[in-house]
Amino acid sequence: MIREWTSDRFGERYRTMRLNSGFEISHYYKPFSLQAAFLSVDFGSLHREYTKTTGEVMGHPMGSAHFLEHKLFERATEDINLKMAKLGVSVNAYTSYDRTCFYFFGSSCFEEALTLLLELPVFPEFTEQGVEREKTVIAREIELYEDDVDTLAYRGAIEALYPGHPISEEILGTADSIEEITAASLREIMRDCYTPSRMQLLLIGEFDKGVLEKIADALPAAYHEKREDVRETSHEVTGTSMNQIRTFSETPLPGFMYLQKLPLISEGKERTMHHLQWEIILESLTGSASTLYTHEYAKGTILSLNSYTVDYPDVSFLCIHGEGREPEAFFDSLQRELLKLESAMIDPADFLSIRKRRIGERLRSFDQYAEISFRFFDQRRTGLSLFEEADLLFQLPEQTIYLPKGDWVYSVVSKEYK
Structure with missing residues (x-):
C-alpha cells in the first residue's frame, strides 16, 4: 500500500x-x-x-x-x-x-x-x-x-x-x-x-x-x-531526588543546567501544540532579546543562554542552560522570571514575533536533509505527519497556556572552591 x-x-x-x-x-x-x-x-x-x-x-x-x-x-x-x-x-x-x-x-x-x-x-x-x-x-x-x-x-x-x-x-x-x-x-x-x-x-x-x-x-x-x-518496558517516574547539584571540574567558566518537568498530555496533536507554545514562551524568557538575558549579560553573570523542550512517551521536560561567571546569581533571577510565567502570559507582540521567526526556520528546514529526516522519524512518536506538525505553527493562538509548575533541578559545574 x-x-x-x-x-x-x-x-x-x-x-x-x-x-x-x-x-x-x-x-x-x-x-x-x-x-x-x-x-x-x-x-x-x-x-x-x-x-x-x-x-x-x-x-x-x-x-x-x-x-x-x-x-x-x-x-x-x-x-x-x-x-x-x-x-x-x-x-x-x-x-x-x-x-x-x-x-x-x-x-x-x-x-x-x-x-x-x-x-x-x-x-x-x-x-x-x-x-x-x-x-x-x-x-x-x-x-x-x-x-x-x-x-x-x-x-x-x-x-x-x-x-x-x-x-x-x-x-x-x-x-x-x-x-x-x-x-x-x-x-x-x-x-x-x-x-x-x-x-x-x-x-x-x-x-x-x-x-x-x-x-x-x-x-x-x-x-x-x-x-x-x-x-x-514502561518505567515508573518518581519524584526528584534533589533540587540543586554542584559538580566540580577544572573548567575556566562555570556551566549551568535547569531542568523542569512538564505535564504529560496523551493526545498527539494537543501534546505537540503545547510543546510548540512552551518553546515560544521559553524563547521569550531566554532569547537574546529577552529581559532576563540582556540584564544578566550586562551584569556579567552569564555569557550564553539557550532553552528547549524534550518529549518522550513517559518523560517531558524543559531545559535552560548556558555558561556564566555567577550561576547562583543567575538562578535567583531565573526563579523570579519563571514564577511570573506561571500566572502571566507573555506579551502578544513577542509571541507573534517569535512564532513568525520559527515559521521561517521551519520553511528553511525543508531544504535540510538531516532536519527532514529527524522530524520524519519523530512521526512515530507524535502520530502526526511531517506537514501536520509544521502546520500547527500557523494555528497557534497568541497564547492560551502558561508555563506550568513542575519538579525542577538546577545543576552547576565549576571549579572546586579552595
Whole structure:
C-alpha cells in the first residue's frame, strides 16, 4: 500500500509504501542532484529493557544500542566506510534515546550504496574479538565527555530529575557497563528488536516515480519477514531526588543546567501544540532579546543562554542552560522570571514575533536533509505527519497556556572552591 502526503503551503511532498512485514519505505521529493538514504530502527538507549512475546523480560547493559550501531559497520572483508567512499558517498550513523539511524549522502552510485546500507542491520558480521576491541574505542569516546561542561551539567540534572529512569542513563553507557556487552547480547537485540515493523527507510532527493516498488522488490528477504514484536518496558517516574547539584571540574567558566518537568498530555496533536507554545514562551524568557538575558549579560553573570523542550512517551521536560561567571546569581533571577510565567502570559507582540521567526526556520528546514529526516522519524512518536506538525505553527493562538509548575533541578559545574 502506498500513501502520499502533500503540502500546498510548503510546496513539499512524500510517498510511503508499507510492506506486509511492517517495514516502510518513503520517498521525500527534492529536485536536487544530492540524494540521501536514512535507515532508522526503533531501538535506542530507552529500549534496553523489553518483554518478548513469550513473556520473558529482557535487559541489556547500558550503552548496548550505541555499541551495536558501531559493530554493524564491522565487515569481514573491506571496511564499509571505504567501500562507500569508493562509491563517492559519505556514510554515518547515530544513536539517540529512541532510535538508531544509519545514513549516507551522495550524488552518484546510489543503488550500490543503498544495497550496502540495507545489509548493515540484517547481515551482521561482527565477532567476539571485534566486540572486545570495540570496548577500548568506546571507552575512549566516553572519556571525551567526562570533562565536557554541558555533559556534566546535564548528567547531574537529569539523574536527579528522573532517578532510576533510562532517560537518566548515558546513551554511550559507562566504562563498566560496556564491559558487560558481548557479541551474543548484541545478536539477541538484533533478533528481538531489529525487526521490519520497527524499521523505516527514507529516501530524499529526485528519483523515478516507481522507486518505492523497485526498492521493495530488491530488498533482502529479511525485510519481508513478518515477525513478532517486543513490548517496551514502561518505567515508573518518581519524584526528584534533589533540587540543586554542584559538580566540580577544572573548567575556566562555570556551566549551568535547569531542568523542569512538564505535564504529560496523551493526545498527539494537543501534546505537540503545547510543546510548540512552551518553546515560544521559553524563547521569550531566554532569547537574546529577552529581559532576563540582556540584564544578566550586562551584569556579567552569564555569557550564553539557550532553552528547549524534550518529549518522550513517559518523560517531558524543559531545559535552560548556558555558561556564566555567577550561576547562583543567575538562578535567583531565573526563579523570579519563571514564577511570573506561571500566572502571566507573555506579551502578544513577542509571541507573534517569535512564532513568525520559527515559521521561517521551519520553511528553511525543508531544504535540510538531516532536519527532514529527524522530524520524519519523530512521526512515530507524535502520530502526526511531517506537514501536520509544521502546520500547527500557523494555528497557534497568541497564547492560551502558561508555563506550568513542575519538579525542577538546577545543576552547576565549576571549579572546586579552595
